[in-house]
Amino acid sequence: MQNPQLFNLLLPIALFALLWFLMIRPQQVQAKKRQEMLNSLRKGDRVITIGGIHGTILDLDPETITLRVADGVDITVQRSAIGAVRGAQKDDKSGENA
Structure with a gap:
């Protein structure tokens, strides 16, 4: 039982x-x-936001990140809005030659 x-x-x-x-x-x-x-995340990293915007990190704060999305076009987004890291800017240039 x-x-x-x-x-x-x-x-x-x-x-x-x-x-x-x-x-x-x-x-x-x-x-x-x-x-x-x-x-x-570090300055110079190439990232994609959750909204699909591609950019390079110019400045980082604890809550926000400033991205350069085109020549002369900088935007500020929440750190939590970063969806993916594509790599550092230096790495992308060396990868193009390979």
């Missing part, structure tokens, strides 16, 4: 653990990688 009761107790715990490993844990890992990417 104790086995069905034990099973009824362990089943929800096992389902919660499975849910955590399949859904919640990958989100935590992804959020950590994104935060590391945002913390590693």
Whole structure:
């Protein structure tokens, strides 16, 4: 009689653990990688915003980033608006010759 009761107790715990490993844990890992990417931004990095704007970082503040998107066109965006890093400006020039 104790086995069905034990099973009824362990089943929800096992389902919660499975849910955590399949859904919640990958989100935590992804959020950590994104935060590391945002913390590693430097002047000269070429980035893409979440809105699809490509630019080069001119200045960084704790909350904002100034991007040069074209000659004479600078914009300021939230640091959290950076979606991807394409690399440093120096790296892109050396990569074009390869």
